[in-house]
Amino acid sequence: EIVLTQSPGTLSLSPGERATLSCRASQSVFNTYLAWYQQKPGQAPRLLIYGASSRAIGIPDRFSGSVSGTDFTLTISRLEPEDFAVYYCQQYGSSPLTFGGGTEVEIK
Amino acid sequence: EVQLVESGGGLVQPGRSLRLSCAASGFTFNDYAMHWVRQVPGKGLEWVSGVTWNSGNTDYADSVKGRFTVSRDNAKNSLSLQMNSLRAEDTALYYCARAKYCTGNTCLRSAFDIWGQGTVVTVSS
Numbered sequence: 001e002i003v004l005t006q007s008p009g010t011l012s013l014s015p016g017e018r019a020t021l022s023c024r025a026s027q028s029v030f031n032t033y034l035a036w037y038q039q040k041p042g043q044a045p046r047l048l049i050y051g052a053s054s055r056a057i058g059i060p061d062r063f064s065g066s067v068s069g070t071d072f073t074l075t076i077s078r079l080e081p082e083d084f085a086v087y088y089c090q091q092y093g094s095s096p097l098t099f100g101g102g103t104e105v106e107i108k
Numbered sequence: 109e110v111q112l113v114e115s116g117g118g119l120v121q122p123g124r125s126l127r128l129s130c131a132a133s134g135f136t137f138n139d140y141a142m143h144w145v146r147q148v149p150g151k152g153l154e155w156v157s158g159v160t161w162n163s164g165n166t167d168y169a170d171s172v173k174g175r176f177t178v179s180r181d182n183a184k185n186s187l188s189l190q191m192n193s194l195r196a197e198d199t200a201l202y203y204c205a206r207a208k209y210c211t212g213n214t215c216l217r218s219a220f221d222i223w224g225q226g227t228v229v230t231v232s233s
Contacts, residue, residue: 044203092211
């Protein structure tokens with residue numbers, strides 16, 4: 001099973017700042033099949049990024065994903081008020097599908 | 109509107125059974141593999157199970173293997189999760205989710221582009 005470790009646990013930033021979220025895999029993720037989700041309180045997760053760096057339909061271009069080896073990064077270039085939420089990574093390169101523990105982006 | 113609506117959650121005693129359902133609308137249901145994902149309130153997400161578009165293949169997390177069974181009825185645009193021998197650690201919000209951006213041709217490994225709002229399962233005596 002691939003374990004995904006997200007860091008930091010909480011990121012305290014102000015609107016307009018840049019957010020950098022990390023997701024480290026315990027082993028290689030096949031074909032970099034990794035997705036990022038945003039979840040707000042009381043809501044279901046929302047798909048942001050798939051294949052490590054491709055934006056899902058309707059996702060603003062301030063969200064971007066990148067990968068270096070087993071280290072995956074979600075970057076939000078300039079935080080909007082609606083971006084404060086919890087973010088999860090998920091690998092779908094191998095079974096079982098696994099999620100990271102999440103990073104909360106909170107308003108500073 | 110593309111939509112998934114879960115139902116069937118509730119309070120159940122340990123060792124008992126429960127069946128969850130997910131009604132799909134707004135898309136061609138039998139074009140997609142479907143999955144169940146759960147979340148303990150205030151905690152992270154855990155993939156539970158998936159089924160291919162034609163029910164030809166299924167997959168399960170080790171934590172539920174042998175106790176849970178996923179199925180679908182394409183004629184009714186419906187996904188189900190039969191949960192037997194329930195344990196306290198199965199307590200969670202259960203989401204159904206549509207497979208998208210799959211690896212391979214089964215879509216049992218995929219990201220999830222559409223999610224329902226979830227149904228709560230509480231296992232307690």
